[in-house]
Amino acid sequence: GAVVSQHPSRVICKSGTSVKIECRSLDFQATTMFWYRQFPKQSLMLMATSNEGSKATYEQGVEKDKFLINHASLTLSTLTVTSAHPEDSSFYICSASQGAGYGYTFGSGTRLTVV
Amino acid sequence: GESVGLHLPTLSVQEGDNSIINCAYSNSASDYFIWYKQESGKGPQFIIDIRSNMDKRQGQRVTVLLNKTVKHLSLQIAATQPGDSAVYFCAERAGGTSYGKLTFGQGTILTVHP
Numbered sequence: 360g361a362v363v364s365q366h367p368s369r370v371i372c373k374s375g376t377s378v379k380i381e382c383r384s385l386d387f388q389a390t391t392m393f394w395y396r397q398f399p400k401q402s403l404m405l406m407a408t409s410n411e412g413s414k415a416t417y418e419q420g421v422e423k424d425k426f427l428i429n430h431a432s433l434t435l436s437t438l439t440v441t442s443a444h445p446e447d448s449s450f451y452i453c454s455a456s457q458g459a460g461y462g463y464t465f466g467s468g469t470r471l472t473v474v
Numbered sequence: 475g476e477s478v479g480l481h482l483p484t485l486s487v488q489e490g491d492n493s494i495i496n497c498a499y500s501n502s503a504s505d506y507f508i509w510y511k512q513e514s515g516k517g518p519q520f521i522i523d524i525r526s527n528m529d530k531r532q533g534q535r536v537t538v539l540l541n542k543t544v545k546h547l548s549l550q551i552a553a554t555q556p557g558d559s560a561v562y563f564c565a566e567r568a569g570g571t572s573y574g575k576l577t578f579g580q581g582t583i584l585t586v587h588p
Contacts, residue, residue, distance in 0.1 A: 365517070391574060400482055402563060403518070403578040452517050456574065463508070463576060465517040 361387050363455050365466025372443055380438045382453030388433035389455035393463070394426070394452055397450040397453045409436055443473040482561065484583045493551040493586075497564035497579045502545060504566035508576070509538060509549045510561045518563060521549070551584075559586045 362385040372378045382392060391410050395403040407423075409430035410414040417423045425447075427439040436455075440447055453466040487493050499507065505526045510518035524531045524538045524547075531538050537550040547564050564579040 393576070395578075402581050405575060405577070408575060450515075454576070459574070462520065462523070465510075465519075468515070468517045470515065 361455075361457075361462075363389075363464045365469055366452050367469060368467060369470045370472070372471070374444055374473055375442055377441045378443055378471060379438055380440075380443050380451055380471075382436045382466050384434045384437070384455045384464070385470040387455075387457055387464075389436070390433065390458045391456045391465070392430055392436040393454040393456075394428060394436075395452045395454065397452060397468075399450075403452060406438075410450065419461065440471065443471070445473045447471065447474040448473045482581045482583050484585065486585045486587065487554050489554065489556060489586055489588050491554055491560070493549075493554045493583045493584060495549045495562050495584065496553075497547040497549075497582075499545050499564065499566045499579065500577070501566060501568055502542075502571040504577075505569045506567040507538070507540060507547055508565045508567075509536075509547075510563045510565060510578075511558075512563060512581075513560045520583050521562075554584075556586045559584055560569050569584060 364383045366381050394406045397403045406421045407415045407417045409428050411430050411433050415428035430436040450468050452468045454463045456463050508523040509521040512518045522533045522536050524540050529540050530581050535552045539548045561581045561583050562579045565576045568575050
């Protein structure tokens with residue numbers, strides 16, 4: 360079945376630094392990738408949608424200059440949290456889809472802790 | 475940011491009982507619905523899905539019911555096992571210009587006691 364690999368699974372960074380999270384579709388071409396953030400005991404909140412080769416579409420309230428998304432190939436999307444602060448500490452999850460009519464495959468998530 | 479004082483609904487059952495988890499969705503234009511299981515520290519795991527032109531779909535030990543009139547979705551788990559303990563989310567796919575985006579429900583914590 361469809362597999363999405365997300366790395367790293369955990370990362371601790373210092374306040375003010377940037378962190379990059381990778382999301383790879385291993386056995387299918389992901390025309391669309393989604394990035395979610397999940398705070399403890401809460402639901403997944405969509406941050407942005409990215410289509411291969413296009414600029415990402417951000418949800419209301421999500422700062423595009425802070426959460427940089429790149430989807431340069433059909434198998435890789437990256438989320439970079441720039442100038443991270445403790446309030447950015449969260450569980451970040453990616454999801455990939457082959458397009459309309461196909462389902463969604465989720466990565467295993469990245470626990471980001473900013474100290 | 476994080477909401478203060480938010481608590482997920484909880485459901486506690488005994489092993490072997492049937493479980494019913496409910497979800498109210500928001501968008502009458504949503505055309506596809508999915509139930510996910512999420513274990514601690516992991517990404518969501520697909521359980522079962524249903525399209526808006528159906529009202530019931532069955533899988534192995536799981537059944538999803540869709541009531542579009544009241545915008546309600548339910549997940550029934552038969553003979554619940556301790557391994558079913560997790561957080562369960564419903565998700566709806568938007569139609570129209572937002573096609574493809576999934577919106578997740580609040581989630582329910584299921585605890586299965588041996």
